Amino acid sequence: MAKPVRRRLRKFLPWALGLFGGGIALAFIIAYSGIYNIAASAGHPAWLEWFLQLGKERSVIFNSRSVDPPKLDIAELVPLGAAHFQGTCATCHGVPGQPVNPVFEHMLPSPPDLQKHAPHWTREQLFWIARHGIQFTGMPAWSGKDRDDEVWAVAAFLEALPSMTKADYHRHASGNSETQGYSAKQFISEGRPRLDLTACSRCHDTADAPPTSLHIPRLGGQGEAYLIRALQDYRDDSRQSGFMEPVADDLDDEQIERLAAYYASLTPFPHKRARPSSPEARELGRQLAEQGDRERKIPACLSCHGVKRRTDYPRLAGQSEQYIKQQLQILRRGGRDQTPHGAMMSVVAKRLTEQQVEAAASFFASQPPQAEHSRLDKWGAASQP
Amino acid sequence: MKIVSHRFSILFLVMALLAMAGCAGEQSAFAGLGPVSSRITLLIWIMFTGAALITAFICVLMAISIAGPANWRHKLAREKVIVLGGIVFPVVTLTTLLFYGFLILKAGGKLIRAEDPVHIAVVGEQWWWRVIYRHDDGHTTESANELHIPVGRPIEIELSTADVIHSFWIPAYAGKVDMIPGRINTLHFMADKSGIVHGQCAEYCGGAHALMSFYAVAMAPFDYEAWLAKERADAKPALENKGEQLFLSSGCGGCHTVRGTRANGKIGPDLTHVGSRLSLGAGILPNAPEHFAQWISRHQKIKPDNLMPPFDFFSENELQALAAYLDGLE
Numbered sequence: 017m018a019k020p021v022r023r024r025l026r027k028f029l030p031w032a033l034g035l036f037g038g039g040i041a042l043a044f045i046i047a048y049s050g051i052y053n054i055a056a057s058a059g060h061p062a063w064l065e066w067f068l069q070l071g072k073e074r075s076v077i078f079n080s081r082s083v084d085p086p087k088l089d090i091a092e093l094v095p096l097g098a099a100h101f102q103g104t105c106a107t108c109h110g111v112p113g114q115p116v117n118p119v120f121e122h123m124l125p126s127p128p129d130l131q132k133h134a135p136h137w138t139r140e141q142l143f144w145i146a147r148h149g150i151q152f153t154g155m156p157a158w159s160g161k162d163r164d165d166e167v168w169a170v171a172a173f174l175e176a177l178p179s180m181t182k183a184d185y186h187r188h189a190s191g192n193s194e195t196q197g198y199s200a201k202q203f204i205s206e207g208r209p210r211l212d213l214t215a216c217s218r219c220h221d222t223a224d225a226p227p228t229s230l231h232i233p234r235l236g237g238q239g240e241a242y243l244i245r246a247l248q249d250y251r252d253d254s255r256q257s258g259f260m261e262p263v264a265d266d267l268d269d270e271q272i273e274r275l276a277a278y279y280a281s282l283t284p285f286p287h288k289r290a291r292p293s294s295p296e297a298r299e300l301g302r303q304l305a306e307q308g309d310r311e312r313k314i315p316a317c318l319s320c321h322g323v324k325r326r327t328d329y330p331r332l333a334g335q336s337e338q339y340i341k342q343q344l345q346i347l348r349r350g351g352r353d354q355t356p357h358g359a360m361m362s363v364v365a366k367r368l369t370e371q372q373v374e375a376a377a378s379f380f381a382s383q384p385p386q387a388e389h390s391r392l393d394k395w396g397a398a399s400q401p
Numbered sequence: 402m403k404i405v406s407h408r409f410s411i412l413f414l415v416m417a418l419l420a421m422a423g424c425a426g427e428q429s430a431f432a433g434l435g436p437v438s439s440r441i442t443l444l445i446w447i448m449f450t451g452a453a454l455i456t457a458f459i460c461v462l463m464a465i466s467i468a469g470p471a472n473w474r475h476k477l478a479r480e481k482v483i484v485l486g487g488i489v490f491p492v493v494t495l496t497t498l499l500f501y502g503f504l505i506l507k508a509g510g511k512l513i514r515a516e517d518p519v520h521i522a523v524v525g526e527q528w529w530w531r532v533i534y535r536h537d538d539g540h541t542t543e544s545a546n547e548l549h550i551p552v553g554r555p556i557e558i559e560l561s562t563a564d565v566i567h568s569f570w571i572p573a574y575a576g577k578v579d580m581i582p583g584r585i586n587t588l589h590f591m592a593d594k595s596g597i598v599h600g601q602c603a604e605y606c607g608g609a610h611a612l613m614s615f616y617a618v619a620m621a622p623f624d625y626e627a628w629l630a631k632e633r634a635d636a637k638p639a640l641e642n643k644g645e646q647l648f649l650s651s652g653c654g655g656c657h658t659v660r661g662t663r664a665n666g667k668i669g670p671d672l673t674h675v676g677s678r679l680s681l682g683a684g685i686l687p688n689a690p691e692h693f694a695q696w697i698s699r700h701q702k703i704k705p706d707n708l709m710p711p712f713d714f715f716s717e718n719e720l721q722a723l724a725a726y727l728d729g730l731e
Contacts, residue, residue, distance in 0.1 A: 308655060313668050313708055319655025326650045328714075356713035363710035 056124035068125075072150065076137070080144035088172050092338065095228040096219065097173025098188035100166075100259050103213035105130075108154070111189070113182030125153055134174045143171040160258035162351045165342060167258065169231070191228040192217040214266050216275065219259075221285045230287065230336040237284035237334075237385050239327035243276035245357065246330075254354040256346075280327075284385035287336045293378035297371075301379025304372055312367050317376060328357065334385035340377035344368065428599035430572040434619075437575045437590040440505045448498070455494075462486075515555040518589070521548065522559040525567030525580040525602065528609035528707060529670055529683040534629060542633045543658070545670030546683045548617040549632070551625035552595050558588045568604035571617050577603040592619035597679065608706030614684030635661030636673045636730050644726025647719055656709070659730065669709060676730040682707070693724035 046052055060068065102111065108127040110116035120127055134142065147167045149157035158167050173188075180188070193215045198206065221227045221234045235243065249255035250264035251272075267275070303309075308316040319325075321332045332340060343352075347365035352358030368376070433439035465473050476482070520535040534542045548571075550556050560569050562580040570577035575590035602613040620628060636659050639645040645662065648654065654664025660673040675681075678688055682704050686692040696703060698720055701711050715723065 308666070308668065310667050313656075315652065315655025315666055315668055319666065320652030324650060325652065329652070356711070360710040360712055360714070363708075 056122060059124065072153075076141050076145060076150075079148075080138075080141045083140040083144055085139055085143065085171075086168065088168055089230075089338075090172050090176070092229045092231055093169040093172040094176050095188050095191060096166075096231055096259070097169040097171070098185065099191055099218040099228070100170060101173055101177075102189035102218065104262055105170075106189075112177070112180055112185040123154055127154070130174060131178050131180070135178050139171055139175055142174045143167055146170045146174070158258045159261050160256040162346070162349060163256050163258055165231075165346075189218065191219050192222045192225045214263055216263075220279075221282075223282060224285065226285050226288050227336075230338040231342065233335055233339050234284060234287055234385070235279040236282035238279055238331055239329065240276045240280035241326070241328035242330045243279055244272055245328050245355075247272045247276070249355050249358075255358065256351055256354075284334060286334055286384065287381070293337060293374075293382065297375045297378045298382050300372070301375035301377070301382075304376050305379050309367075309372070312369075312372075314364060314367050314372070317380070321380075331385075332380040333383035335380060337377045337381035340380055341373055344373045344377065348373075427597060428572055428601065432573040432598070434573045434596065434598065435575065435591045435593050438573060439593075441576060444502065444505050447501075451494070451498075515589075518555040518557040519551060520557055520559075521550075522561070523548070523569060523580075525560070525562040525564075525569065525606070527564050527607055528602070528613040528704070530569075530613075530615050531563070531670070534632070536629075536633070540633075542629070543671045544632055544674065545672075546615045546680065547678050548600070548615060549625060549628055550592055550617065550619050551622040552592050552619050554622065555589060555591050558590075560586045560588055565606050566604050567602050567606045567613070569600070570603040571598060571600040573598040574617065579604055595619045595621055595624075599684070601684075609704050612683065612685050612704045612707075616679045616684060618679070631677075632674055637661075639726055639729060641725070644722040644724075644729075647722055648726055651712070651715075672727065672730060674730055676728045688728075690724045690728040693727045694720040697723060 059065075101109075107117065108120040108123075109130050110127075112131055115121075116127060116129055137145065143164075145155065147158050147164065149155045160166055177185075216235070217225075219228050219232045221236050223236075227234055246255065247260075247264045247267060250257060250260040251267065253261065264272075304314065305317040305321075308314045308319075317332070320329045323331065344365050346352055347358065347362040348368070350362055350366075353362055365373075430438070431442055431445070433442035462477065466477050469477075522533040522535065522541075524531040524533070530546050530548075532544045532546070532548055534544065536542065558569070560578055560580045561584070562582055564582070566582065567580040568577045569580055569588065571590075574592060575588060578586050578588045580586065596619055598617050598619075600615045600617050602610055604610075606613065638661070648659070649663055654662070654666050656666040656669040657672045658665050658667065660671075664672075670683075676688070680686060681688055681692050681696050682700065685704055686696060697712055698715060700707060700709055
């Protein structure tokens with residue numbers, strides 16, 4: 017029984033090897049000769065289109081299977097995702113009420129209109145695509161390393177996008193910024209007013225509005241040197257953020273300095289309040305801020321984060337709980353170790369317990385921005401033995 | 402084969418000599434600069450000499466038993482010799498040594514009942530020493546990484562730890578005593594003459610254990626009182642306050658105390674009079690203005706794993722100002 021099978025195999029083997037080798041040679045000849053037309057204008061033959069779609073679809077499903085979505089605070093994340101979409105994604109993907117730009121429509125594959133295509137994917141799959149990008153399509157990977165928290169904001173937005181009207185979208189994407197109609201003369205010389213990537217108020221606070229989300233820091237009254245440092249760190253890729261890096265990349269030194277000076281002198285507009293935090297957490301946070309935790313070798317937060325401190329240290333009073341907590345978590349993971357200031361703070365952040373992170377965030381969030389002074393003096397006065 | 406063993410013996414000799422070098426100078430267990438350590442030194446010499454004599458004697462006996470005259474060998478084989486030399490002699494010698502050892506252990510104990518001891522508490526921390534002087538009026542003065550003691554007065558040191566087990570050892574004055582979490586051990590000793598000696602943590606306590614040392618400074622009683630009064634006083638206002646401003650605004654006061662300023666941190670060493678200390682970083686760098694700047698900007702390279710966060714963002718000017726300020730804290 018075994019013998020005839022083996023004999024037949026021996027006969028078959030040279031044929032199989034020959035076919036395989038011939039196939040490779042043929043593929044090489046086709047590629048080298050250049051007869052296959054890779055022009056975007058030529059399009060894909062239907063069978064190839066089907067094959068590529070199949071490969072992409074299966075790959076996204078397969079690779080995103082282990083993505084574990086955190087609990088998402090949709091209302092706070094959608095404005096964040098929308099503003100980022102407007103600044104970077106909309107160029108290719110278009111926005112509600114405005115079809116895909118004809119230039120990018122002529123890419124192959126052409127970027128999909130996500131109002132139609134987003135429902136095709138699950139939340140995990142949307143996250144995976146925005147996080148990792150797709151080869152050979154022009155879809156880039158997320159530019160902030162270890163910033164999955166930001167990608168989830170985009171996923172949350174993309175889930176909400178299909179049901180958005182033009183007005184809904186505009187409200188979310190423009191945030192606090194106002195684009196008014198230009199006169200014909202302005203129009204001719206400066207172009208159509210648009211929501212530019214560097215329009216900070218799409219997300220951040222203005223003289224009469226808080227930041228658009230609790231995940232976004234308040235900039236009014238922040239230290240000037242800190243703001244300059246933050247933008248420079250984003251620009252040279254030493255501080256990671258898929259939201260802020262493209263913005264900072266568009267700014268030159270002089271613009272950074274002007275922006276920092278503007279926000280430093282802007283009267284802080286308090287954050288809208290989310291849920292009030294527990295009094296116990298605030299009390300624990302107050303102790304941590306004023307005295308630190310000697311047991312865990314944590315210095316008092318206010319020894320660095322106060323008004324009379326170096327202006328390249330950030331001021332935290334009146335920032336939102338979510339933002340402070342998020343940054344502490346990034347620091348604890350070592351996500352800000354590439355900058356000297358971040359490396360210093362991450363040593364302290366790593367000593368905090370989960371409970372202390374919550375407590376510190378809720379304490380600073382409960383402080384009105386101007387009250388730092390009195391807190392600081394109290395902290396200072398306590399020093400006299 | 403012979404060459405190899407010859408080389409090894411040279412290597413061994415070199416290593417032994419290198420190790421012996423550790424016995425000299427300011428960190429020597431042979432120095433015997435106080436009554437406690439000089440008794441320990443005496444015990445070492447008695448043990449060493451006795452062991453050498455006994456070894457020599459055994460060698461002679463072995464030589465006789467192998468190659469000696471027949472009647473000597475015959476005498477050595479008697480039962481009486483075995484009983485006397487093999488049982489009675491070791492029992493008597495070892496028992497005597499044991500009791501002598503107990504006596505020496507009590508040498509520090511005698512100082513317990515001594516009147517008017519100097520009370521100092523030392524807390525082992527990863528990886529430095531918190532030194533607390535207890536004054537007669539009940540007040541305390543905190544300092545760090547340097548132990549000042551008067552000559553000729555019994556010293557009583559309370560040893561405790563803030564984290565893991567450390568061991569406090571000033572070889573020139575006394576044997577080592579462990580610092581154990583949850584308890585206080587007491588060490589007694591006395592210095593016979595003034596001088597500066599070196600101490601070291603003698604129990605592995607984590608990454609920077611080898612770089613956890615300190616200086617002990619024995620002073621004439623009058624000098625000691627003067628020094629203590631100065632140590633107790635607050636820091637003098639800085640002549641030029643740029644460095645002080647920088648120290649406070651950069652958050653240094655969150656961990657360090659400089660008495661007389663807002664800086665009241667209790668996590669790291671007290672820096673009130675750091676400028677007058679012999680060393681920086683717990684016995685690691687000699688005290689000099691340029692070493693302050695080096696320590697602040699490169700301390701994770703100088704003393705890897707130490708618990709101070711890295712401050713790699715000070716400009717050269719800022720470092721100079723901070724160094725000048727700290728150096729001026731005398």
